[in-house]
Amino acid sequence: MSYRVGVDIGGTFTDLVVTREDGSTLLWKEETTPDRPERAVQTGLERVAELLEHDLGSFLSNVTLLVHGSTVATNMVVQRSGSTVGLVCTRGFRDILYFRDGFKWDRFNPRLPRPDDLVPRRRRVAVAERTSAHGSVLQPLDEGSVRRAAATLKQEGVDAVAVALLWAHANPAHEQGVRELLRQELPGVPVLLSSEVLPELGEWVRSSATVLSAFVYAGSRDYLEQLQQWLSTRGLRTGLLVMQVNGGCASVEQTLRVPVSTIHSGPAAAPAAALQVGKRAAARDMITIDMGGTSFDVCLIGDGEVPRSRTIEIQHQPIGIPGVEIHSIGAGGGSLAWIDTGGALRVGPQSAGARPGPAAYGQGGERPTVTDANVVLGYLSPDAFLGGRRQLRSDLAADAIRQHVAEPLGVELVAAAAGMIRVINQNMVDAIGVVSVERGIDPRPFLLVAGGGAGALHAGRLAAELGITRVLVPAEAGTLSAFGMTVSNVRHDYAAAHHATSLDPQREAVNALLGKLERRARVDLVQNGFSAVDVVVQRFVDARYVGQVHELTVPVPPGPLGREELDAIVGAFHRLHEERYGWSAQDRGVEYLHWRVTGTGLIRTPVEPLIDELAPTPADAAATGSRPAWFDELGGFVETATYAADRFAAGGEVHGPALVDGATMTIVVFPGQRLLADGRGSFLLETPTP
């Protein structure tokens, strides 16, 4: 027997997923231990080993892949608990970190405080040097200025250094020179170079990525190396892999080269999970939603392609590197309803959190949440919530909604609860719109993959609102990201800046550069243990019309670039521009900025049976009775059939209205919708085309 393990640390729970060779999974939730996150990981691993009737050693020795989604870096930034970082910059440009891009997001609030810079000005030191836009040296690096800078940093008690010089991506020599001198002057202090963290145009974002990397480097290193050590002394034979924001994973050593790559990496595993569970419905066009207690994450996957963004931020600080594009809003079961000063009903983004939580939890929460509305409307059962592990107080839920919503609005309790659901649903529909409609993508043919504890309660309605006909509620819904980690490919992204145009493509230079990046990709993947057949290398370039400002990333064909390949790049750019923005200019020149190489080590994933192909049978065996639930289209409360999620046979079929209670989620099947079970814990919810 061999296992793959995904471990995802969340705010409340550390999720563990063990996938067996046959694709069957074991899911486990261990309470997160915020001060010592590795403890929950270790206890969780001991627990799943026990459940699989192993001792920890024999379990770990059978693990072929262990992927870890760590929030260590994210938490260090949020809590400002990282290293004391010094920044070395080009003389004359000491305030790049402070100036940012000049933008103030909430400009109608004159009292909005500035985000705190990770490096105060006294630890930003300038050195005399200058490189030109073409990478030539205009002013050689002045050694004395570096030594003086080092002395200042030493005096300031700096224990990590970021070096971000102008045009270092065009010529890294000066940054490398600074590192050599700092090694002598500040022995043992880690030094991160912008030309290695993010070799791309734009000094603000490059500095930000480098500073963030330096800030989280030591903490990430200590945590990951100790965990790796703990695992290998207890029997793990393979190297620990770390989830990356780009949706792939990498070794500890590779991760520490670009430490910022683990920020926001947990949700980035969800699309990999969707690609795997989507096979159960033969889907390659998917929208994944993950609705938990406080946040709602959306990702749109078109034709199996996971979308990437280069503008991901943490606390208004850009991470710079491309990552999986997840759109996140403050909407979850814990989102609070409130009436604003003009009398409009609002829900979220504030949340009741884990403590006190929704009023129905009876933990002292007095303000109404989305969960409370779901209780009042009968969607959540007071007795069957989380498989009966938690009792819900419907009286407290009703009191909270009555007092804070119904009475101020002058409407009935039920109308108020239904209103809360409509408002939160509209917020979520808008969030899905951001990744689809706003980009000109029609969401209707997509499969909606409902993850998170609260996703399946709302997914049926969201789908109907958007005209989506199929919703998949996977067995792994409650631990979607951790499951994603067991099916994520290993992925490394590389980039190099080299300016060229369609008129002057600089073939030789570009071919040499791409060749170099490709070799690095293959070497890194061999180190991860992949054989050549499981390695895929793809190339891309950031292109735009000459004189345009924003770029699009287009694929570059394999092999040396000849005339045909260059034409293909230009053609692909025109097509993508047309598709994205509705117009293209075939007669305009195209210019190229960054050349990118992606190396992917393919993980073999199990074959998934198709739910659609199962012969539908009545789900009588799963029936548990009924309870009243509110459906607008049926005129109010109706006695609604209830089912137990774990008692469905393959092909078990239910027609709405119906409620399916599971250990980690509840599915609402709305009138007119049909639910089909695969007998392994996953469900397909279908809405007839209007």
Added chain:
Amino acid sequence: METSAQIDPITFSVLLNRLNSIATEMTVALANTASSALLALTHDFSCCVYDARGRQVAMKDALPIHTNSMHLFIERIVSRYVGDVREGDVIACNDPYSGNTHIGDLATAAPVFHEGELLFWTAVRAHQLDVGAPVPTSGWAAAQDVWQEGLIIPPVKLYEGGKARRDVIELYLANVRWPAMLEGDLMAQLGATRIGAQKLQALAERYGAGTLREFCEEAIEYAARRASAEIRAMPDGVYESEAWYDFGSDGQPTTIRCTLTIHDDTISVDFSGSDPQLQAGVNASYAVMQAAGGIPVMMAIDSDIPHNEGCLRRVGVSAPAGTVCNASYPVATSLATVLPADVMQEAVTKALAQAVPERVPAGNAHWSNVPMISGVDPADGGFWGHQPLNGGGGGGAAQGTDGWPLISTNAAWGALHVGSVEHTEMLYPLRVEQWELEPESMGLGQWIGGPGVRFVIRPFHDVDVIYASDGLINPPCGLFGGSPGAGGGSYVVRGEAGRRQFFGPEAYARIRAGELWVGISSGGGGYGDPLQRSPERVREDVLDGLYSAETAHLFFGVVFAGAKLELDRVATEEARRRLAACREPLSLSLPTRPSASGWLERTMQPGDEQVDVPPGRGL
């Protein structure tokens, strides 16, 4: 909330979100497809939705100077095209005497029909890099009248029944520099205008015209209710103020006077008593006057209140025609959104601060240190132009918050993005030599203003710089004991000898290859008693080089000991006691007299020279 028969509170909340998201979708479409850095990077544009009567119902809050006045242009085209508006039309206008702000802003609007009935207008206002003026800038201080400011476009149809009027578009493009780039920008703007219209049509199909009409009434009423409640909580009264404008005549600054009256739930702002209009492109158009009077009030109420008709109309704004605050045709206004709008807003701020001190920030830096550079690149013979925003000044401090840098102008309040140094050096034949905050440039107080910026560039070949600024001679005000910003200026370092040539608020200069353009903007004003700033923060400021230990001693009464600048608490307490005892009572606002910055006098040294361009006289 009182509900009408037609629309329930839930549908209301849903539609409120949806209309805002439509304005956002328009914004995203424009930014992603524009060709100029001005629109694609800097985001100098705004997108709004109006009802059939031209009342603002939703907007993406981009530039306050845009969104607080765009209804005037819509009202104008509604009356101009009565009975002559069809589905698929797009109407454009840049005429400041037809309800527009200034000639640099091109406004476009599209009517939205449902079952033959006009329901909405979508509108976009976007700054154009060039307008076909005699010199390559869209804002020319030296312009003597509207005909010297560029191609005037009264409301004209660019699309008619869904079909582009190529003849009109070509007439426009034939009159501007960089027609390819500006065509790209125009296509992006028209695309955004039309995308908004399509989304609203889809909304009408789903909810029906009746519900949407009812929604507009409710949304306007809702915002009015919230804004009224906020204003009603302000103390009634008449508050007067004065502010001074760097532009003037005979070496004297222009005076702006403001009377702000709070009565129950409305505010009126009147600029009577302000100086007569100037013979230069630095007067306010009617739309700019309306916006400049209203924006400071918007800043002082809950930022969550939608800035639609109901909210905006709680403030009435007036100014006598023929003054610098409300120019009469055909006087020039091409810089109006910043000059004089920045100083007009400062006057309103000073008046409002008397009523609601805790809600009003000290003065933001005015438009300055933003040179328009152009020249012919000898490498390819191409004519290029660029206006880097990196040098903009700092924001005013507010109660509880230090000011932000790069707030740049009251037109934007921080909405404009600045491009990176590397981007600029890649696109244009120049080198940036320095881009850093300017020490001692910010107003001091319990909370300190955002610093000004020193921005130094060296062109590779001869270029022309066209420049206009404000708030450097008359610096942005400090409030309640806070000091004003330090002011600033600009100069060219000439030839090999390095002779420094200083400019006033207006410049048109040729800079030779290798010479330096140096610009220094002002920091924002400080807020509150400097003796109340925590000594620890003062120490950090000094360690960070924001100001000197001497300033810390003189202004903040903070004393350090030793080379490591450890706080000397005993001496600090003593110094603070002494300062408190001998100083004059704290001023409501500083400065109290015109031309107070003294920056030029402090900065110029023997051998430096001053180029005296008579204000408003151009070349």
